[in-house]
Structure formats: C-alpha cells, structure tokens
Amino acid sequence: MNDTPHSLSSARTLWDLLDRRARRTPERPVLLQGASTLSFGALRARAERTAAGLYGMGVRPGTVVAWQLPTRAETVILSLALARLGAVQSPLIPFHRDREVGFALRESRAEFFAVPGVWRGFDHTEMARRLGAKGVFTAYEGLPDGDPAVLPPPPAEGTSVRWIYWTSGTTSAPKGVLHTDRSLIAGGSCLARALRPLPGDVGSIAFPYAHIGGPDYLVMLLLHGFPAVLFEQFAMPDALQEYRRHGVTIAGGSTAFYAMFLAEQRRRPGTPLLPSLRLLAGGGAPKPPELFHAVRREMGVTLVHGYGMTEVPMITMGDPDDTAENLATTEGRPPAGMEIRIVDGEVRLRGEAVCRGYLDPAQTAEAFDEEGFLRTGDLGRLTAGGHLVLTGRLKDVIIRKGENISAKEIEDLLAAHPAVGDVAVIGLPDAERGERVCAVVERAPGAPEPTLDAVTAYLRAEGLSVHKLPERLEVVDALPRGETLRKVLKYKLRERYSGA
Incomplete structure (x- = not known):
C-alpha cells in the first residue's frame, strides 16, 4: 500500500485522510498534551464513537454545529467526529465574547453549540444561554459517545461546504468564510510540502485550534504521520517545560511567537533555549527582516515564514533550504496549484485551497474577480525567482x-x-x-x-x-x-x- 504523503493528499475528505493514516500507522502518536498521548488509531476510534454520540443527539449531514473550544485533544476529536458525519462546522475562537459569538451563531444559524463550560474564569455555558444559542452542550464534561454501528456511511466527497470560519474582524465586522474538506486538505498539503517534516519531528500547536491554522496543521500531521504538542494556554516561560519534555523540533505560530522565543533566548545568551528545536515556522502577520536575522543569529535555528489568511490557509511558505535573503525579505513561493496574479499591485489568488466565498453572497461577488481570482486586499510583487514580497495592505496605504x-x-x-x-x-x-x-x-x-x-x-x-x-x-x-x-x-x- 502506498504510504507517501503525496498519495495521502489525494484523500477525498478529512475523514478519509484520517482513516488512511490510522490504517497505516495506528500506534504512532499524534496528539501530545501534558502526560497524555493519543495515537492515530485511537484518534480515529474515539472520533467515530463521538460521531455516534452526536448522531444520537440529532446531528446529521449538513447540520450546522458551532464550537468554541480551547486547544485540547477533545477539541480535535469532536471536530473530526463532525467531519465523519458530514456536518457543517463553525469553529469560534475561545477568547471571543458575546458580540462576536452572537454574530456567528446568528449568521451561521447553528443548531448545536459546543462550549467548554467555565474556562479561564469565564462561563461559556452562561454566555450561550444569554445569547439564546440552540443545542448547547458542554464538551469537556464528557464527549458524546455511542456505538459506531448506528452511523451512516462517511461523506463520499469533499467539495461541499462543511466549514464556516470567521475573519478576525480587525478592520470590519467578521465575515463567514466557506471552506470544504478539500480546500483545507489543499492548504495543509501546501504547508507539508514546504516544511518537509522528517520522521522524527515533533511539532506544536500553540495557537487556538479553532483558527484556520488548526486543520492546516492537522492535515500536515496526518500526511506525514508525526505528532504535535497541544497548548491549551500559551505563555512564556511556562511553555518551555512542555517543549523540552516532548523534544519539540518545529515550533512557532506567528511573528509574535517568534519574538517571544527570541526574548526568552536573550535571557540566557549562549545557552540553547530548546536544544531539540531546528525550525521556527508560521505566518499570519508581517515579519520584519531583522527578526529573521536575530532568530538565526541568536537562537541558531532556521525561521521560515509563510503567507495565509482565513480565506486561503496557505498561499506561500518559505523553504528551509532557501537563501537567507529570500527567507528574510519574502513570504516564500506558492506551491503547485496556487496561482498568484498581481493586478494593480494587489495580490490575487486562485487554486484549490481558496475558500468558496462567504455566507453573504454579496461579499462573495465583491471578493472574486471575473476570472475567479480572490482579491486579497494585500499589496505585493513577485520576484524573478517566484518569491512573493508583501508591501502592505490596500487599506494600510497612507495617502499623504x-x-x-x-x-x-x-x-x-x-x-x-x-x-x-x-x-x-x-x-x-x-x-x-x-x-x-x-x-x-x-x-x-x-x-x-x-x-x-x-x-x-x-x-x-x-x-x-x-x-x-x-x-x-x-x-x-x-x-x-x-x-x-x-x-x-x-x-x-x-x-x-x-x-x-
């Protein structure tokens, strides 16, 4: 049986991808958190039992289920269970409160809402009731459970919209972004091809799993069969103990994470902060070139930065073997299948990883041009070598x-x-x-x-x-x-x- 990442990336759905990986390496670990370890086989088995429990609650293919959960193994299990059923998922960042959550619940017309109960001193269950949410259940009192024999067949195709992600709302009201299993698999495949994980690597998810980067990273784990440490709450220097305990080799998240690692390294110059670490990787925010050079000089590790957005989880990514100049000053190159076009300075995109549009059809019509390219609102240029350089935002241009x-x-x-x-x-x-x-x-x-x-x-x-x-x-x-x-x-x- 072909076990290459390329063969796995042809999986039709996210559940299909999990099933293929679990059959190939059932005992290999995938999720590490504290002293707990979950293997690929156990992840599949638990997700299927949870899917049966959700089915008993009335969740069916196409049912909209919102969830606002921190980064835990149970969160990944619940999400995969919903993927097994072919439900439509609406992940919500756990830090969001009444305004953002109420907006998302109304716009998505969620029929069920999974919450963590009281988390970090905030009562999510009470908020859900205050907002009049339907089908509220507390995921961490025990995931729904049932006999998989009751389940219908898993989804046969991955091109239907089954995910509603939400833009961050940093410049305007959030938008509901429509994704398919295939668009998420395409994004994760881009990340995997760029980073080229090794068999002995240990990754880390230090950002909210409800972010579009969550399934992006999970797909990479499923393709290459290596584990990641989950951080429910990330704070320095407390997180260092977990990185060291599990021997993390790939860390990061975004520019702010790189800066936090660098700040900790500067507290102990000359002593490697994380001896096992070989790569910092991430995206989601601009990276000053000086930060790249400082990380490489002071931490002795490679920093690869990429470009992605809620609408397109992975657009370009730095290559660990690229030149220092390209890694410092560009966002890397796009993978095969991602078309980048620069129109009047704006970056426009077309490819399988691009979302299907927005919940609001008017927003979809405005976002895509006549040739089907997504208008990103980002300004940039392509170098002769095909590297993307971002120069700002259309709305971040100051006109003096x-x-x-x-x-x-x-x-x-x-x-x-x-x-x-x-x-x-x-x-x-x-x-x-x-x-x-x-x-x-x-x-x-x-x-x-x-x-x-x-x-x-x-x-x-x-x-x-x-x-x-x-x-x-x-x-x-x-x-x-x-x-x-x-x-x-x-x-x-x-x-x-x-x-x-």
Missing part, C-alpha cells in the same frame, strides 16, 4: 499629499531600531495633507524612550524618503492585539489617536 506610503516599509525599518520593541505605523486624518504618518511603538526592554526627532533621524539615515517620515510618534506599553495570532489591531490605534 496624493503620494502612497507603505506602512510596512516604515515598520520594517523601525523594527531594527534598538529602542523599538515593536511598532505599528498608521495614517491619521489631516485637513491639509489628507493623512499624516504616525508611528506607534513599544519601547524595547531597558532602552531609553524614543523621541520623534531620534526616530526620523534614524529613518533618514536608513534612506527613507522625506515624504514618508513619521510626523507623529506615540510610545505605548503594549500595542493592542487580537487573541489568536496576536496581530496588531490598527483600527484601535486609529480610533485612539485620530481625534487627539
């Missing part, structure tokens, strides 16, 4: 006196300033100029507070054009961030400083 200014260009330069820990550059309304450039920075630990004169002098020395120089500087203790991949919420900064 009719000149377009890339916020990312300024951010990348300021990220290397010794007094700057992190930075976000925004445009603020200006009656004469249209917009003016404002840099909001976190001060680096132990560094003097940066001043506007010092910042502009530094940028001048780096060769930045005069018309792009910040006209305002704000120093904050911490930039506002989302709870999933810790993206900076620029709309909050604009709200805070626009009237000041």
Whole structure:
C-alpha cells in the first residue's frame, strides 16, 4: 500500500485522510498534551464513537454545529467526529465574547453549540444561554459517545461546504468564510510540502485550534504521520517545560511567537533555549527582516515564514533550504496549484485551497474577480525567482499629499531600531495633507524612550524618503492585539489617536 504523503493528499475528505493514516500507522502518536498521548488509531476510534454520540443527539449531514473550544485533544476529536458525519462546522475562537459569538451563531444559524463550560474564569455555558444559542452542550464534561454501528456511511466527497470560519474582524465586522474538506486538505498539503517534516519531528500547536491554522496543521500531521504538542494556554516561560519534555523540533505560530522565543533566548545568551528545536515556522502577520536575522543569529535555528489568511490557509511558505535573503525579505513561493496574479499591485489568488466565498453572497461577488481570482486586499510583487514580497495592505496605504506610503516599509525599518520593541505605523486624518504618518511603538526592554526627532533621524539615515517620515510618534506599553495570532489591531490605534 502506498504510504507517501503525496498519495495521502489525494484523500477525498478529512475523514478519509484520517482513516488512511490510522490504517497505516495506528500506534504512532499524534496528539501530545501534558502526560497524555493519543495515537492515530485511537484518534480515529474515539472520533467515530463521538460521531455516534452526536448522531444520537440529532446531528446529521449538513447540520450546522458551532464550537468554541480551547486547544485540547477533545477539541480535535469532536471536530473530526463532525467531519465523519458530514456536518457543517463553525469553529469560534475561545477568547471571543458575546458580540462576536452572537454574530456567528446568528449568521451561521447553528443548531448545536459546543462550549467548554467555565474556562479561564469565564462561563461559556452562561454566555450561550444569554445569547439564546440552540443545542448547547458542554464538551469537556464528557464527549458524546455511542456505538459506531448506528452511523451512516462517511461523506463520499469533499467539495461541499462543511466549514464556516470567521475573519478576525480587525478592520470590519467578521465575515463567514466557506471552506470544504478539500480546500483545507489543499492548504495543509501546501504547508507539508514546504516544511518537509522528517520522521522524527515533533511539532506544536500553540495557537487556538479553532483558527484556520488548526486543520492546516492537522492535515500536515496526518500526511506525514508525526505528532504535535497541544497548548491549551500559551505563555512564556511556562511553555518551555512542555517543549523540552516532548523534544519539540518545529515550533512557532506567528511573528509574535517568534519574538517571544527570541526574548526568552536573550535571557540566557549562549545557552540553547530548546536544544531539540531546528525550525521556527508560521505566518499570519508581517515579519520584519531583522527578526529573521536575530532568530538565526541568536537562537541558531532556521525561521521560515509563510503567507495565509482565513480565506486561503496557505498561499506561500518559505523553504528551509532557501537563501537567507529570500527567507528574510519574502513570504516564500506558492506551491503547485496556487496561482498568484498581481493586478494593480494587489495580490490575487486562485487554486484549490481558496475558500468558496462567504455566507453573504454579496461579499462573495465583491471578493472574486471575473476570472475567479480572490482579491486579497494585500499589496505585493513577485520576484524573478517566484518569491512573493508583501508591501502592505490596500487599506494600510497612507495617502499623504496624493503620494502612497507603505506602512510596512516604515515598520520594517523601525523594527531594527534598538529602542523599538515593536511598532505599528498608521495614517491619521489631516485637513491639509489628507493623512499624516504616525508611528506607534513599544519601547524595547531597558532602552531609553524614543523621541520623534531620534526616530526620523534614524529613518533618514536608513534612506527613507522625506515624504514618508513619521510626523507623529506615540510610545505605548503594549500595542493592542487580537487573541489568536496576536496581530496588531490598527483600527484601535486609529480610533485612539485620530481625534487627539
């Protein structure tokens, strides 16, 4: 029987992929959490029993089931059980509260809602009742259980919409993003082909499994048959013990995660933070080139960064064997099957990993062009070697006196300033100029507070054009961030400083 990742990637559905892996390597571990280990065979068996329990509750193919659960093995089991039934899943980030959760429940018309009960001091069951959610059940009091003999056959195809993910809402109200099993498998296959995991690798899922990156990573585990450590709550330095206990070789999540690892390494220079670690990998937010060089120089590991979004879980990814220049300054190259087109500077995408659209048909019509390419709203260019360079957002372009200014260009330069820990550059309304450039920075630990004169002098020395120089500087203790991949919420900064 062919056991190559390529053969497994042809699986029709997510359940088909799990079934194939469980039959090939049933005893090999897949999910590690604390002292608990779950094998591929046990994962399949438990998911099927849970599917039978859900079937007894009335869940059928096409039933919409929302779940708001932290990153635990039980969460993965429940999600795979729903995949076995062919239900439509609507995963919700566990940090979200009444506004976001109520919106998602209403828009998806969820018929069941799985919650963790009281988690981190917050009563999710009470919130669900307050919102009038249907079919509420507490997953962690015991997963539904039943005899798999009652189950209908698993889904025969993976092209029907069975997933509703939600955009982060960092710039507007969340959108319900429609995915299929095949689009998620395609995204995970892209990640697997880029990272080329080794048989002895141990991965890690330190971000919410309800994020689009959850199934992305799971597909990679199923394709290559290696395990990952699950983190229900990620915090440094506490998480280091689990990384060391399991000998994690691939870690990461997003730019904020890289920065946290690097900060811990700087507390013990000269001593490897994680001796087993060989690769930091992730995406979801811009990566300053200086961060790549610092990780490589101070941690002695390779950092590969990719480009993805809720609508397309994996678009490009860095190659561990690529040049330092490409790894530092680009988002990597797209895999076979992902078409990238640059139209008037905007990145547009077409391929199997692209979502089917949105719950709102009007949003779908607006998002895709006449040739079926998704308009990402990101600005970029392709190098001669096929690497993608992101230069900013369509909505993140500052227009000063009719000149377009890339916020990312300024951010990348300021990220290397010794007094700057992190930075976000925004445009603020200006009656004469249209917009003016404002840099909001976190001060680096132990560094003097940066001043506007010092910042502009530094940028001048780096060769930045005069018309792009910040006209305002704000120093904050911490930039506002989302709870999933810790993206900076620029709309909050604009709200805070626009009237000041």
